[in-house]
Each structure stands twice: as structure tokens, then as C-alpha cells.
Amino acid sequence: MNALLTSAVAGLTAGGTYALLGVCAVFTYRLVAVVNFAGAAIGTAGTFVLIALYEAGFPIWPSVLAGIAAGTAVGVAVGYIMTRWFSEAGASTKAAVTVALLVGLIAVGLRLTGGQHPHNMPELFPGSAFRLAGVEVTIASVLTIGLAALFTVLSDLFLNRTKVGLNLRALADRPMAAELLGIRVQLLSLLVWGMTGAFTTFALMIIAPQRSPNFMTLSLLVVPALAAALVGLFRSFWRTLAGGIALGVVEGLASSVDSISQYRSAIPFLVVLAVLLWSQREARWDEAR
């Protein structure tokens, strides 16, 4: 029983990261109508700037800031491509473009970072925060979940209490009508891409030491992130937050059961499948009748 609890708690760090990446995916989808498959790759680019600077001997916290700045810049660059050339495209075309960008970022990233070559990723927040039922809960777990919850609360407040948030909601509803009212659509869209780039980078910096820190592995964290976003049906920040944490916990539990531990990376796919089937149940039922 204690082993299961330990595994579940161990999954909290990953869960917090999935939740934060998922909330960023929902934020991007709700405000600029893009299912962003390149989200984690953008954060990975920033994370590898941190790794490169750290390996070159630079002090850690300035390197973290430089990495976040780089992740923000890559997010803005991807956003520029999407708003400059694909603003009028349909949702599926936009999603396909982000898949292409994901492949491109991974290819460039692997080339620049030496492929599968192991890197020395500093642990930003080592140690234990507290004990839960006899199990150590790491500072990294608390931070990733806290960051995800903070981003969720801030997103809600930002969208509902500020003029910029109001303009973003208008932009999400009818981009052309918003632009016709003089709203600086491109600037606001780039703001969304930059914000999600910064938060994604910081989340990946926290989780990277626990993963194999190569460009491919971190970039593909987009899969559980989108699974979490799907739990929130790409609308609800809070459901996405809960979905991401639950996904991490289930993965952690699965790792403690020998017979299924090797299949735990398939769990996000199963969640995606289950949510899609569940969300389509009424249509299927009507068809069956």
C-alpha cells in the first residue's frame, strides 16, 4: 500500500507539469484558436538554453532567466508564423502547421544539442517539501502543481478582470470583428504565444532532471499535455489542471505495477481515446438508434 502511495506521490511532479503544459495549451486554443503541438518543443528550446549556459559555467539563476527569455522568444517566433501566414486558416490547418513546426524544432534541437548525448541538467529545486502519509513530497512536485494552479488562477483573473483580457476574449470569438474595432490583434496574439512560451519553459526546467533531458523526450511531453487539455475539452482551465495531475498520478501508480509499468507511456493515448469516445457518446447513441 505504501509502495503504491509512494508511486502516486512520485507522479505528482510529472502531473503538475502535464497540468501546466495542458493549461497553456487551453490558453492558446481559447485565445488564438490553435491546437499547439509545438508547445512543449518551445519550452524545450528555452530549457536547453539553460543547459547550454550551465554547462558553459554560467551561474544557474541568470541562466534560468536567459532560458525563459529564449523560450518566450521562440514562442513569439512561432506565434509570428501562425499570425502572419495562417491567421485565416482553419483549425485543422493550424494544428497541422504546429505539427510541422514541432518536427522542425525537434530536428534543429537534436542537431544543436548533440542528439541523444546526455546533458548535465541542474536540479533547480532539490529536496523534500514535506511528508504525506510517510511519503516525501518533493519541492519540484509542489512547485509544478503550484505553478499550474497559479497559471490557472491568473488566466481566469487576467481574462475576466483586465481590458487586455477582455480584448483577448473578443479576439478569440471574432478575430476580424475585433480587428475592425482597432484591437491590435497581432500584438495580442504574440503576447499569448510569449506568455505560454515562458511558463512552458519554466515548467520543463523543473521536470527535466527527472526525465531523460534530450530534445525529443521533452518535446513529446506535448502528448500528455494535450491529453490533459482534452480532459478539460480545451475550455476549462480547472478540469485541465485536474486532468494533468491525475494523469501524472496514474502514470506513477502504473510504474509500481511490474506487469504494466512498461506500458505506462501509453496512458495519455488511452486518456485521449477515452475522452474522445466519451465526448462523442451522444452522437454514437443517436446513430445507433
Next chain:
Amino acid sequence: MSKLVISDLSINRAELPVVSSVDMAVESGAISVVLGANGAGKTTLLEGLSGIIPVAGGTIAIDEAEIQKARPGARSRAGLAHVEQGRTVFRQLTTEENLKVSLHPSADIAEAYALFPELVQRRAVKASLLSGGEQQMLVIARALLTRPKVLLIDEMSAGLAPVIVSRLMTAVRKLADGGLAVLLVEQFAALALSIGNRAYVMRRGRVVHDGDCAGLLKAPDELHRLYLGG
């Protein structure tokens, strides 16, 4: 005194000419009415003016400043407001939030409620739940709050009851009397001519008549001939 001047304007859709060599002018305090059968190029003209689609040639100037190469947002900031066809309210926002989106620093939401008092009771209601007439009032009021010099209005009567259309026409006349230059595209020719000053009739993308509204209102046969050609 503000003035919108359109010179030799051409607009293509999918590389096919839809509007060709159009010259028009609208001055503050006046309503210019654009009439024509379906497919005459009226909506394309307004979309080209506001920047929704690019123009192929010619110039668009507000107070002598050319805007034909600017993005829609920049044209709005230059003083052009476009009330699109189809009542484009922000559906998930309330009436008041819709008005706040467009609120110019020198404007006051009270101006919108003064123009359409019907909206006061509906200020906290989601725009998607408003009636068609209320939605049309909202988009006109929203455009007003951007502090425009020129207001383009496309088919505001579409799908609305005559009593509501009449109410909207009165409001638009009031806006023009307050100093706005209004370019009104309308299918209800008689109603539009009754509030307008200058009338343009378009056929197959070209202006085939340019005259005063009163004259055209008294000659329905002439209007019919202009619509259909011959």
C-alpha cells in the same frame, strides 16, 4: 469636417474583378447610400474599404490621408468603423463587455445607451442571447464608441422586422446629424433613400448612378431600370 474619398477603386476576389473603377465621396453630416442587386459588389466594396480584403488598385483617403495599404486595425484607428453584415457581436461577452471592447479613451458607454436605451436593461446579458434587433443596435453602438469619422454599415436591415429597421434608420440619421460621415449599403432602397443624402447605384461592380437620394426616391421606375440594366 471629415471626408472619405474613394478614387478609381478596384477590388478582386479570387483574382476576379468584383469592384471596378469606383469613385465615391462621403462627407461628415451626410449619408451616402449604396444600392444594387445581389452580386453588384456592395459588400465587397465595404470589405475593401475596411481592409478585410485587399484592394487591387485605386485609393481610399480619410481627410486626405491614404489608408488603402493599412491593416484593418490601423484603418479603424484612422477613423473608419465598419458594421459588418450578419450582426457580428462577440457572442460570449455581455452587452456591456461588447461596448467596453471598443471604448475609445475619449468615449463614454453612456453615449451608446443614449442612442439605444433598449440596451440598458440588457447590459448584463450575453450578446448571443439578444434579439436580432438588439444585436444590430449593439454592433452600431459598439462602432460608435471607437470615435469614428466615417461609419460603413452593411445591410443592417437583413432579417429584421420593419419597425426595428425604421428604428435603426432613425438612429443612423441621428449619428450623421451629429457629424459622422455614413456610407450605408442597403437592400431596403426606399427606407435608405428616405434618410440618405446621396445615392450610388452599383451594377456588376461599377457605379452606374450617382445622384441625390430625393430624386431617386421619386423615380422608382428609374431605380428599377438602374438595378436591372437596359
